[in-house]
Amino acid sequence: MKKFLFLISFLLVSIVSSQSKVSGIVQDESGSPVAFANIVFKNSSEGTITNDNGRFYFESDDTYETLIISFIGYDTQEIKLDQKVNYDLEIVMVESAEQLDEVIVYTGKQSKKNNPAIDILKKIWAKKRVNGVRKFKSYQYDKYEKVEFDLNTIDSALIKSKLFRGLEFIFQDLDTSRITGKTYLPMFLNEVFSKIYGDNSYQLEKEDVLGNKNSGFGGNQAITAFVEDLYTDYDIYDNYLKFFDKSFTSPLSKTGVDTYNYVLSDSTFIDNKWCYNIIYYPRRKNELTFKGDFWVNDTTYAIKKINLEVTKSANINWVKEIYIEQDFEVVSDSVFLLKRDYMLSDFAFSKKEKSRGVYGKRTTVYDNYKFNLDRPEDFYKAKSDPYDPRVFQQDSTFWKNARLERLNDDESGIFKLLDTLKTVPKFNTFYNIASIMASGYVEIDKWNIDIGDVYSTFGFNDAEGIRLRGGARTYFTQNDTWRLEGYMAYGFEDKKFKHGFSGKFLLDRKSRLILSGGNRRDIEQLGINLTATNDVLGRSIASSALVSVGNNNRLTNINLSVINFEMEPVKNLRVNLGGSFRQLSSALPDAFSLDYVDPSSPTGISSEIEQFDINTTLIYTPGKKTIGYGVDRYDVNENYSTLLLNYTVGLEGFLQSDFDYQRLQFSYTQPWQLGGFGRLTSTIELGKTFGEVPLGLLSVIPGNQTLFSLYNTFPNLDFYEFVTDTYATLHLEHNFNGRLFSRIPFLRKLNLREIVGLRGAWGSISDENIALSAPTNIPLLAPNDEIYWEYSLGIGNIFKIFRVDFNFRGNYLDNPDARAFGVTGTFGFNF
Structure with missing residues (x-):
């Protein structure tokens, strides 16, 4: 009943x-x-x-x-x-x-030559760069954007379930999606109003954010960062549209002819403009494609309306639906300008019709276009502060005028609903569980402390045996101007406590001048990266791997103290200047020795390194997007390059430091979106050490004896198998995103993804450095005879979360205990 x-x-x-x-x-x-x-x-x-x-x-x-x-x-x-x-x-x-005639016209190779829809498509390609705001020297317009999260597919069984017992009141007001027909309950809403200014002659554009209003889970940066991913910019005229780190072929692209079927379906007047209607749908399954239709003007060949819906067979995880609508208005009789952009994403564990999930909806409305306003170039270069407190404190009168599209009753009710939900203990329990899984920290609000991170609690290595770790950090808001963090750990094999603590303080928000420092006493695997660690809280997975291959016993005791100044004078350019003092010794001397020749020692040999360094680092990340304006910020996107230049000077004698040397290092990581062919990630690293230093301060080609697939390491190298003072490495990893497997009938439904990798390293070590570390009990070899190389073949998206890589060693097979073949893997939740 x-x-x-x-x-x-x-x-x-x-x-x-x-x-x-x-x-x-x-x-x-x-x-x-x-x-x-x-x-x-x-x-x-x-x-x-x-x-x-x-x-x-x-x-x-x-x-x-x-x-x-x-x-x-x-x-x-x-x-x-x-x-x-x-x-x-x-x-x-x-x-x-008349089916036979229609098939001849619209299918197969002949349809590309005689299909009237494709003739229209070619005219769209020719005109696409002169439509819209590109027709004017300069432009400005208002932009209103709202992002909403909704719980969907709500039925009576869900309402009566134990999960929502005591929360029945939230289901009193339900609405139905006009796209899917499912009932939904709004849970989150974010509104932003801004003015956009652009000049095509200068090729500059800026956005002044005037208002930002948030309801829901705005206090949690991990959740907010995920929401921000819905703000991905896209242009339907581009060849590929990128959503959730995947590149979908646009139906308006030049490559679309090989990807979609096109049918000229209808023609009519829309807003007094004669338009053609073209239906499109994919030629093959399991590719990243859309289906839908669009209306295009018969003279300007500008798009008037378009809708795009991702096909259910598309090789994308956790997203059941992606639906996009764009409407364009006609200005001055021939200019088509974007009026409204709507995007709906249905996040769910399963793509089955009745599976429940969460809607992510973004609506962007554009209005009040103005053109050819004369402004100097400096106007466009002067950026506003999107984190100005006044932006977040706009009153109801401002929002009444700023909303270019009014909130419906459900959206207006979110503010009241969330205020009520926050008083319900059961809802707070649900929220806390989700927050812990997302951030790794347990929030203790009354003390303004987070406990964690929980993912580092348990570990194992040859020196410590079973290891337990617990930590905490101060956390008042997501935009704290200072933060203290620390942890304690205990190893049951060596029966020793370890610790790490740090503090960081934002001294100037505009230049992002940050002072940080801390100390760490712990055990670490230093042979897993080329850049010496200055992180007093981090820990590599190689130090805590539960299972490893070979003798994974080349671990180091590290006592590290650092102080560092960081600033960002230009957006995405960080400058670091700091000093560090480290004490290094072997954690298992019988298996791995850091001994070196020391004439000042009574025995002529020392087993511990004491070293003070001054470090200067430049890090440039063009295209990187972040949220927050406190001492910690969260990354929103991943599709940006990273260039790093590091200069280190070791000062002998200062604080009883042992060695004088200089080191210059450079690295460049670049992700490449190759449209329908997937994503390639490339990294090149170069470095040279000037001066004589022992093993503990040399550059180790990063091996990997864990069973995890770790990018930027060599899975068929043991730790410290190659040691250098001059090196060059290259890493290439390409994910085809299922493009090849989708063409194999019996594999198509599994939505597997192909990953191939190629890695190479060259390096040398001077005779002086070999002689200095002569007392060590491991061989000091460098890949200077020929470039060491490996390749790998991987299968990803196994059961949507697992990846397995088969790794092959290309040369240096005569090295002691050389591993010619190995299997590594990883898991994670990827779209």
Whole structure:
């Protein structure tokens, strides 16, 4: 009975909130679903297309009496709509008597030559760079953006479940998605209003954020960073559209002809402009493609309306739906400007029709365009402060005028709902669990302390045996201007306590001048990267791996103290200047010795290194996006390059430091989005040490004896197998994102992804440095005869979370205990 009442109330709400709603399935005469059939209300341009399973749902604020269904090879159907709400329609398409002629025109290679839709597409390519704001010298406009998260697919079973017992009040006001037809409950809303200024002659654009309003989980940076990922910029005229670190082929791209089928479906007046309607759908399954349609003007060949829906077979995880709508307005009779951009993402563990998930919805509205306003170049270079406190404190009058699209009742109710939810203990428990999983820290609000991180609690290595670690940090808000952190650890084999603590203080927010310092006494695997660690809290996975290959016993006791100044004089350019004092000794001297020749020692040999260094580092990350303005910031995107230049000077005698030397290091990491061919990541590292130093201060080619796939290491090298004072390394790793496997029938449904890697290293070590470390008990070898190289073949997205790499060693197979082949793997939640 309750289920029936819920259904009745749901239908009533649906009728009130929209005038016409339809859903159903389109099948052929044999009962097979007809995918990508065109569905429109008669005498309108409002419509959709069926999904891979032949199903559809859409709605309109207007009332319509007839539905038209069409598809190439079938007779067009007209369905009478007797009610405003018509659900679960079953439509059977009948094959057209002219099917053969239509197939000849629109399918196969011949369709690319004789298809009128593709002729129109070619004219779009020719005109795309002169449409929109590009037609003017300068421009400005208002931009209003709202991002919302909703819990979706809510039914009576969910409402009555134990999970929401005591929280039934949140389901009192439910709405229905006009895209999917699912009920949803808003849980998060963020609004931003800004003014955009641009000049095409200077090729400059700036955004002045005037208001930012947040409700929901705004205090948690890990969750907020995920929300920010929905702000990805895209242009439908680009060849590839990037969402969730995946590149989807645009239906307007020049490569689209090989990726999509195009059909000229209709033509009509829209806003007094004659437009053609073109339907498109993918030629193959399991590729990163869309389906949908667009309306294009017959003279300017500018897009008037377009919708894009990611196909269900697309090789993307945790996202069941991505739906995009863009509407353009006509200005001065020939200029088409973006008016509204809507994007919906349905996040879910499964792509099954009834699976529950979370909607992420972004709506961007553009208005008040102005052109050819004369402004100096300095105006565009002067950036506003998006973190000005006044931006976050705008009153209701400001937002009433700033909203270019008003909030509906559900969106307006989010503020009140969240205030109420925060008083419910059960909801706070749910929130805390999600927060711990996202950030790794347990929040203790009354003490303004976070406990963690929980993922570093347990470890194991040959020196410590089983290791337990616990830590904490101060945390008042996500934008704290100072933060203290620390941890304690204990090894059950060596029966010793270890610790690390640090403090950092933001002295100037504009230049991001930060003072930091700390101390660490611990055991570490130093042979896993080329740059000496100055992190007093971090710990490599190689020091805590539960399982390893070979004799993983070349560990080092480290006592490290650092002080550092950092500033960001230019956006994404960080300058570091600091000093460090470290004491290094072997954690297992019988297996791994750091002994070196020391004439001042009574024995002529020393086993401990004491070294004071001054470090200067430049780090440039063009394109990097962050959130927050406190001492800690969170990265939002990953698709940016990193250039690092490091200069280290060792000062002998200062604080009883042992060695005088200089080291120069450079690294460059670049991710390359190669459109439909996937993503390539490349890293090159170069370095040279000037002066004589012992093993503990030399540059070790990064080996990897763990079973984890670690980028920028060599999985077939043991730790300290190659030691250098001059080196060059190259790492290439390409993820095809399933492009090859999608063409193999029996692998297609598994959505596996192919990963290939190629790595190389060259280095040398001077005779003086070899002689200095002569007392050590490991061989000092460098890959100077020929470049050491490896390659790997990997399979990713196994059960959506696992990856396995098969690694092959190319040469130096005569080295002691050389590993010619190895298997590594990793796991994680990737789109």
